Amino acid sequence: MTGDPFPAAAAPSTVDADLVVSLDGVAVRRSGTALLHDVDWRVELDERWVVLGPNGAGKTTLLNLACGQLHPSTGVVHVLGERIGRTDLTELRTRIGLTTAAVAERIPAEERVGDVVLTAAWSVVGRWRESYDQADEARARALLGQLGVGHLADRTYGTLSEGERKRVQVARALMTDPELLLLDEPAAGLDLGGREDLVGRLAELAHDPDAPALVLVTHHVEEIPPGFTHALLLRDGAVVAQGLLADTLTADNLSKTFGLPLLVERRADRWTARAA
Numbered sequence: 326m327t328g329d330p331f332p333a334a335a336a337p338s339t340v341d342a343d344l345v346v347s348l349d350g351v352a353v354r355r356s357g358t359a360l361l362h363d364v365d366w367r368v369e370l371d372e373r374w375v376v377l378g379p380n381g382a383g384k385t386t387l388l389n390l391a392c393g394q395l396h397p398s399t400g401v402v403h404v405l406g407e408r409i410g411r412t413d414l415t416e417l418r419t420r421i422g423l424t425t426a427a428v429a430e431r432i433p434a435e436e437r438v439g440d441v442v443l444t445a446a447w448s449v450v451g452r453w454r455e456s457y458d459q460a461d462e463a464r465a466r467a468l469l470g471q472l473g474v475g476h477l478a479d480r481t482y483g484t485l486s487e488g489e490r491k492r493v494q495v496a497r498a499l500m501t502d503p504e505l506l507l508l509d510e511p512a513a514g515l516d517l518g519g520r521e522d523l524v525g526r527l528a529e530l531a532h533d534p535d536a537p538a539l540v541l542v543t544h545h546v547e548e549i550p551p552g553f554t555h556a557l558l559l560r561d562g563a564v565v566a567q568g569l570l571a572d573t574l575t576a577d578n579l580s581k582t583f584g585l586p587l588l589v590e591r592r593a594d595r596w597t598a599r600a601a
């Protein structure tokens with residue numbers, strides 16, 4: 326008799342219907358190195374998480390687990406009630422919005438901006454022969470409006486500024502009305518104005534009770550939008566601290582995470598950090 330490769334673990338969906346992501350005792354190993362280890366994490370529907378850590382800490386690896394693209398080497402991952410490794414990911418992926426540099430790179434420069442958003446309904450990039458109904462078209466327009474780029478719907482994607490592109494990418498990720506939205510460094514490469522605009526849009530999303538659960542990966546506490554509720558700090562593939570934002574983003578925890586003495590300030594629901 327062979328052992329069950331997926332030993333019994335409580336299905337979180339039966340425990341808590343609001344549980345969106347759960348990682349229990351998770352490790353990810355590649356070529357003998359642990360990219361992540363001993364990670365336990367729970368994200369609920371009404372929570373807005375920021376994942377912080379230096380380069381190479383394992384943030385993108387964590388996001389890849391949370392969207393089901395990666396299987397853990399050890400431990401158990403549930404996403405939206407489905408156990409990763411035992412479920413058909415095709416259906417699950419339509420329930421998860423994702424913005425990453427890798428997704429963004431696949432968007433054709435000549436694509437009409439409205440179509441960049443619309444084509445997410447079919448999980449494709451680049452409009453071809455898919456047919457969309459008027460409700461899809463209206464939703465794509467509304468989302469572009471919500472992100473402040475409605476006036477750009479008929480431009481080609483390649484002509485947009487980096488800041489405008491980032492907002493179009495978030496609109497695209499919201500097209501399927503996902504239950505979970507994962508944002509990997511959405512403000513990377515933006516100038517101050519672009520960053521502040523994006524942070525403001527994400528703050529609106531964070532405050533919207535109908536918005537999906539949010540997980541935002543960043544290197545910078547300045548990019549945390551108001552309305553975010555929780556933080557997970559990663560260093561060398563391990564969790565340094567996690568929990569409510571105000572309890573977790575302490576000078577001590579951030580100093581351990583980034584490996585240098587830091588001072589942290591919170592003012593008007595925004596955060597700054599600098600060397601002590």
Ligand SMILES: Nc1ncnc2c1ncn2[C@@H]1O[C@H](COP(=O)(O)OP(=O)(O)OP(=O)(O)O)[C@@H](O)[C@H]1O
Nearest residue numbers: 355356358360378379380381382383384385386387
């Ligand atoms: N397939 C792989 N094989 C070996 N090492 C890998 C593999 N994929 C990622 N890594 C390593 O795992 C570590 C964590 O990578 P990850 O991309 O998750 O970090 P990150 O925190 O997102 O970093 P950054 O902030 O630079 O984007 C890095 O040191 C990376 O080089």
